[in-house]
Amino acid sequence: MAGRRVAIVGAGMTKFVRRALETGQELAWEAASKALESCEMTLDQIDAVVLGSAPDAFDGVHMKVEYLSPGAGAWGKPTIRGYVGGGTGVFAAIQGWYHIASGMFDTVLVVCEEKMSSCHPHPQAAFNYIFDHTLERPLGPNLLWIFALEMNAYMTKYGLTKRDIAMVAVKNKRNAADHPAAQLGDPHITIEDVLNSEVLAWPVQRLDVSPTSDGAVAIVMAAEHIARRVTNKPVWVEGVGWSLDTQYWTNRDLSYPTYVEEAARKAYAMAGIREPRKEIHIVEPYDPFDYKELHHLEGLLLADRGKAAELIALGIANRDGDMPVTPSGGLLGVGNPIAAAGLMKVAEIFWQLRGEAGKRQVPGQPRRGLAQAWGDLMQVGTVIILGI
Amino acid sequence: MPLIERIQHLDEVRAWRGTIQLEGVYTAGVAGERWLRGLQEGKIYGTRCPRCRYTYVPARRFCERCLGPLGKDTWIEVGPSGTLVSWTRLHVAPDGTRQVPPRTLGLIRLDGADAVLVHELIDGQEWTSGMRVEAVFRPPAERSGSIRDLLGFRPLSP
Numbered sequence: 001m002a003g004r005r006v007a008i009v010g011a012g013m014t015k016f017v018r019r020a021l022e023t024g025q026e027l028a029w030e031a032a033s034k035a036l037e038s039c040e041m042t043l044d045q046i047d048a049v050v051l052g053s054a055p056d057a058f059d060g061v062h063m064k065v066e067y068l069s070p071g072a073g074a075w076g077k078p079t080i081r082g083y084v085g086g087g088t089g090v091f092a093a094i095q096g097w098y099h100i101a102s103g104m105f106d107t108v109l110v111v112c113e114e115k116m117s118s119c120h121p122h123p124q125a126a127f128n129y130i131f132d133h134t135l136e137r138p139l140g141p142n143l144l145w146i147f148a149l150e151m152n153a154y155m156t157k158y159g160l161t162k163r164d165i166a167m168v169a170v171k172n173k174r175n176a177a178d179h180p181a182a183q184l185g186d187p188h189i190t191i192e193d194v195l196n197s198e199v200l201a202w203p204v205q206r207l208d209v210s211p212t213s214d215g216a217v218a219i220v221m222a223a224e225h226i227a228r229r230v231t232n233k234p235v236w237v238e239g240v241g242w243s244l245d246t247q248y249w250t251n252r253d254l255s256y257p258t259y260v261e262e263a264a265r266k267a268y269a270m271a272g273i274r275e276p277r278k279e280i281h282i283v284e285p286y287d288p289f290d291y292k293e294l295h296h297l298e299g300l301l302l303a304d305r306g307k308a309a310e311l312i313a314l315g316i317a318n319r320d321g322d323m324p325v326t327p328s329g330g331l332l333g334v335g336n337p338i339a340a341a342g343l344m345k346v347a348e349i350f351w352q353l354r355g356e357a358g359k360r361q362v363p364g365q366p367r368r369g370l371a372q373a374w375g376d377l378m379q380v381g382t383v384i385i386l387g388i
Numbered sequence: 389m390p391l392i393e394r395i396q397h398l399d400e401v402r403a404w405r406g407t408i409q410l411e412g413v414y415t416a417g418v419a420g421e422r423w424l425r426g427l428q429e430g431k432i433y434g435t436r437c438p439r440c441r442y443t444y445v446p447a448r449r450f451c452e453r454c455l456g457p458l459g460k461d462t463w464i465e466v467g468p469s470g471t472l473v474s475w476t477r478l479h480v481a482p483d484g485t486r487q488v489p490p491r492t493l494g495l496i497r498l499d500g501a502d503a504v505l506v507h508e509l510i511d512g513q514e515w516t517s518g519m520r521v522e523a524v525f526r527p528p529a530e531r532s533g534s535i536r537d538l539l540g541f542r543p544l545s546p
């Protein structure tokens with residue numbers, strides 16, 4: 001492990017909702033103040049702030065992290081923006097880690113916010129402008145193209161069916177029914193519901209996709225000497241990793257997320273993990289689409305290529321299975337306020353390892369968990385491993 | 389020499405024009421909703437943090453200095469008179485054309501507030517920093533719950 005030991009000592013989040021009355025600043029404040037309250041710390045005990053948020057276009061404020069900063073406790077503090085698109089939520093926690101591991105700061109408040117409901121006609125419209133302006137934009141691309149082409153390539157390569165993949169949406173939306181902050185929890189959803197939902201871009205259907213959401217999440221991170229004073233249940237950062245694939249998305253291996261494997265290998269090496277399938281007890285892979293959870297489990301080396309669907313089918317990925325996957329309910333169920341969704345996964349591992357996940361608690365006192373996110377132009381993998 | 393100076397006429401190179409078309413639909417927020425309703429009633433509110441002894445205008449839902457909540461009991465009326473902290477006269481419009489007639493903007497610290505509000509100065513007079521000013525509201529029937537329910541500020545009549 002590089003640098004000083006770093007722990008997460010507190011976490012808080014807002015509800016994830018379709019459209020919040022609260023401004024982005026107010027959402028950030030709600031999460032930040034809850035995180036501080038959870039570990040009985042005050043803002044003057046915080047040395048620095050990391051503020052993560054995805055494209056400015058969602059909130060409709062340029063330099064939105066500067067706009068959000070009052071709600072994140074950034075006044076008068078060294079503050080940095082975390083931004084790697086959808087990978088931001090996990091990356092912001094990694095930034096918090098290196099702020100402290102480096103010896104520069106002892107305590108960091110990490111806040112991630114997204115208010116997607118501001119963006120009209122639909123937040124997806126913001127993604128029309130992430131492509132090459134001359135060579136791709138004239139074709140009118142949008143993100144669903146990438147997902148649909150990728151999902152089809154993945155299904156074709158491994159002979160997977162839509163039904164194999166829909167099981168992920170069912171598991172996560174059912175898990176989310178136990179999450180008090182969830183937007184789309186549904187204890188009764190079935191595979192048929194997913195297969196009968198509106199087709200967006202074949203093979204992607206409405207219930208294969210996470211919703212757009214407003215929300216914020218915050219965590220408090222501390223150096224070991226502070227962490228042990230603040231709590232008797234610090235959750236240690238054991239490993240981190242991140243990696244970027246090519247911007248030429250057509251050139252990627254669409255059936256395998258190499259960028260996730262590269263990030264995971266760095267994190268496993270740092271954590272001294274040789275056999276991740278035995279040593280990782282719970283996992284929160286990034287699941288904006290149901291097939292992406294499978295994709296990412298394979299990239300994380302937690303399943304053989306093309307075999308992640310078996311973990312779902314056999315119940316191994318259930319909350320009471322041998323390796324619970326997305327016990328929070330994930331982006332598919334809790335919701336997807338982009339940056340906040342990634343940090344929600346980090347917070348979920350924190351709560352699970354402390355035995356504080358309430359109705360979502362996985363049995364067997366898990367000791368180590370992994371959260372992963374994915375983003376930029378669908379090319380970055382960000383991974384954090386936490387343990388007690 | 390920078391590339392842009394060598395391309396004298398854009399039509400000489402193959403160029404694609406593109407615009408980024410997005411519309412924002414914003415909420416005023418929990419504090420903002422209430423603050424704008426106040427303006428509609430001709431009142432300017434602030435919220436005072438009891439811990440930091442600092443009064444925010446416009447009213448905020450939380451204190452950025454301590455992250456403490458600023459609930460209903462912290463709402464106080466400020467102004468409508470205050471002190472001009474600084475001012476500027478705008479002669480060029482955002483699109484680069486001349487601003488005729490010029491506009492004048494000021495920073496106003498309302499009586500009872502610590503924070504400073506930016507707004508129009510209703511022109512036709514000499515302005516000096518430190519002078520006393522007062523808020524001018526639109527007639528009640530024209531108010532819509534917007535920052536423009538305030539027409540601006542004028543010198544405080546003696």
Ligand SMILES: [Zn+2]
Nearest residue numbers: 437440451454
């Ligand atoms: Zn305060």
